[in-house]
Amino acid sequence: MSLFNRIAAPALVLVGLGLVSCSKDEVTPAAPALRAKMDYATLTGTTPYTTTFKDDKGAATVDLGTSAQRLDMFTELNNYMATVAVAAPATPATLDAAKLRNLYTGANAPFVSAALNTAAAAGVQLRDKTAASFPDANATTVRTYIDTKLVELATASQSVNQVATPGNAGRLGRYLVDGRGFEVNQIIQKALLGALLLDQINNVLLSSSSLAANNSKVVDTKLYSEREHNWDLAYGYLTSNATMLTDYNITPRERFLAGYLNEKNGSASPGVYLAFLKGRAAIVNNDDATLKAQADIIRTELEKTLAKSAVSYLASWKSAAALDVKAHALGEGLGFIYALRFCTKAGADAAWTDSVLNGLTSGSQGAWSLTNAQADAAITAINTKFSL
Structure with a gap:
């Protein structure tokens, strides 16, 4: 063996052993954070949600996307349904069952807004997101319930210019x-x-799966990560405002769920908005514990909003003297009670909700024969379930 080989061979072995030794202790470096960390203390009730969260180039990463579109679709559906309830001298309208169906499914360009018709043509609609967390069979049951109610509404509207009496559709006030x-x-x-x-x-x-979505890279062609976008879509189903209004006395008011949060659960409303801001910052910071805590605040208070609304309207039904006021309060109360089946954090489900509804609606003449005792039983059941 040459002098070189006698020296080199042991050296190569040592180098090889060194490489093996290093590989045992090597720690794979963590992937770099997608964003610079944010200071939670900078977030307040006046911090705008849609423009606060930015990438390293200063571009906003928030896109409310299809949730804001669906909120607007819901508004158009609601506005059309409301044409049966107008004050004199305006003439109330009969409703077309096909149009109601189209507004719910997005078919046949039913919206006043051209942008919403474009979104609907691309597959954005209300019906397929209804009860989307439920197993398929249960989701179908809920969607069929809404389908049936839309037909019932159109049918009742044929009597919109008549006075309602027991057994006969019409108007009360x-x-x-x-x-x-x-x-x-x-x-x-x-x-x-x-x-x-x-x-x-x-x-x-x-949900836990959505909050565990990828947060290490942006979605292709977008400025946001999958986890960021899930959180933003949740915000968009509550409000499309840059800063959510948390005072019911400020007009114009928030729509739908955010509006009832302000009206019926107003003390919690600022905290819900701050939880949306802080949760979004927690995603930026990869702070899972803070993220979960904020999601829990939002989920708890939105469920309480539905429960408090249901109780409030049943109490209004009891206290009202005029038939039209009673009818309106009861309709809202029944709808809110149906909605409680989605309050999974409180442990409500379809069976419990249906039992409460049946106690209110199974009388021989429906609302016409409802008693205070029946309303009280429903109020007690809801207060107990939601610890109100």
Whole structure:
């Protein structure tokens, strides 16, 4: 063996051993953070959600996307349903069942807004996101319930210029009720607050799987990560405002679920908005503990909002003297109770919710034969379930 080989061979062995030794102790470096960390203390009730979270080039990473579009679609559906409840001298309108269906499914360009028709043509609609967290069979049951109520509303609207009496649809004051005295358009609207808005926010987008989505890279062609976008979509189902209004006395008011949060659970509203801000910052900071805590605040208070609304409207039904006021309060209350089946954090489900509803609606003449004792039983059941 040459002198070189006698020296080199041991050296190569040592180098090889050194490489093996290093590989045992080597720690793979953590992937670099997607964003610069944020200071939670800088977030306040006036911090705008949609423009505060930016990339390293200063571009906003928030995109409310399809949730804001669906909120606007819901508004158009609600506005059309509300044409049966107008004050004199305006003439209330009969409703077209096909148009109601199209507004719910996005078919046949039903919206006043051309942008919404474009979104609908691309597949954005209300129906397929209704009860989306439920197993397929259960989701179908809820969607069929809404389908049926839309047909019932159209049918009742044929009597919109008649006075309602037991067994006969018509108007009580400015409110249209069906033959059992139920204001169907209010039942539909409030049911969708739970089946569409709350379910998407609480049970889909703020679920543990959504909060564990990829946060190490941006989605192709977008400025946000998958986890960031899930959180932003949840915010968009609550409000499309840059800064959520948290005072019910400020007009114009928030729509739908955010509006009832302010009206019926107002003390919690600022905290819910701050939780959305802090949770979004927690995603930026890769702070899972803070993220989960903020999601829990949002989910808890939105569920309480539905429960408090249901109780409030049942109490209003009891205290009102005029038939039209009673009918309107009851319609809202029944819709909110239906929505409670999506309050999974409180342990509500379809069986419990249906039992409460049946106690209110199973009388021989529906609303016409409802008693204070029946309303009290429902109020007690809801207060107990939600610890109100």
